[in-house]
Amino acid sequence: MxxxxxxxxxxxxxxxxxxxxxxxxxxxxxxxxxxxxxxxxWLQIRQASLPIVGLPPNLHGKTMVQVSDFHIGATSEEHLLATIDSINQLKPDLLVMTGDFIDHSFQGATSTIQRIFANLNPASITTLGCLGNHDYGSRWSDTVIADQVTGALSELGIQVLRDEHVNVDGLDVFGLDDFWSPRYQFRRVLREASASRGSLCLCHNPDVCDQTIWGDFQGVILSGHTHGGQCKPPFLPPPRLPVRNRNYVSGFYDLDRKRTLYINRGIGYGLKVRFNSRPEITCFELQRSSDESSV
Structure with a gap:
């Protein structure tokens, strides 16, 4: 005691x-x-409305899902397959993917891309994508790897736009090759943009929004690349961002000349760590803008 x-x-x-x-x-x-x-x-499905000036009436109310930054090779395949299942459950009318399908150091990209994305159901209208810097391999410069990624996705019915544009039921959709890649030639494709038509642009790196290349493009730009900072202290900016313009973190940004930017936080990671920046699927409801003076 x-x-x-x-x-x-x-x-x-x-x-x-x-x-x-x-x-x-x-x-x-x-x-x-x-x-x-x-x-x-810890995947988040974010629901948001997306007004687009000049959106064709037949696309009003349709569902468009955006995903980005899978980083196949670094990200857990179990997580990637669970993400694919979540996309399938949303049953999108349009599905868009904004780059970094693979991690830059990954070997055997083609077979793994096909194994993972073979589980993806095609969107009812179209499935489109653009490339990111990691899709160009080490130092973002290997065009052979970029071509392999594009080919593997194309075989699965995913159309990768590389400085190209397509018309989707009256909506102009532009896809830009990566800003850091040796194939940076955005001006050529954006010459085809018209302020009189509804427009959407897939562009991995949001820094491109600050380039003087946009001409008559007036619409919505969808990006990824930042991972939302990946580790973001509460109420403070993230200490590390792979962009020149450190205002570009995640979410919506109103730009000049009737342009709106949305940055998706991405699905995967190069380094397996996230804080206050969950992986994200964005599910948009497309809407005709009620105010033609702004998006």
Missing amino acids: RSDHERHRPVTAGMLTRRRFLGGAVAGAGLFGWTTCIEPH
Whole structure:
């Protein structure tokens, strides 16, 4: 049995230091587990309306799903397959993918792309994509790898737009090759944009929005690339962003000349860590803009 002296022994500074150390260690271990094991695979489906000036009436109310930054080769295949299943459940009319299908250091891209995306149901109207910097391999410059990624996706019915545009039921959809790639030639395709037609642009890196290349393009630009900062302290900007314009993190941005940018936080990762920036599928409801003076 303890004596009264033992029961009422004062807490020393050393004991407080040890308790704080243990508490900090437990909190640190919990944060590490959250950022490396839970949040990188805690998928969010974000619902949003997307007004587009000049949207063809037949596309009003249709569902368009955007996904980005799969990083096949670095990201857990279980997570990628669960994401594909979530996309299928949304049953999109249009499905758009804004680059970084693979991680730059990945070998054997073609077979793995085909194995994963073979599980993807085609959108009812069209499935489109553009390439990101990682799709060009090491140093973002290997055009052979980019061609392999494009070919593997095309065989599965996913049309990759590389400085090209297509007309989708009256909507002009532009797809730009990656800003950091050796095939950066955006001006050529954007010359075909018209302010009189509804327009959508797939562009992996949002820094392209600040280039003087847009001409008469007035519409919506969909990007990825940033991963939302991947690790973002609450109420503070992320410490690391792979863009020149550090205002571009995630979500909607109103740009000049009737252009709107949306940055998707992406599905995967190069480094398996996320904090306050969950992986994201964006599910848009397309709407005709009620105000022709703004998007």
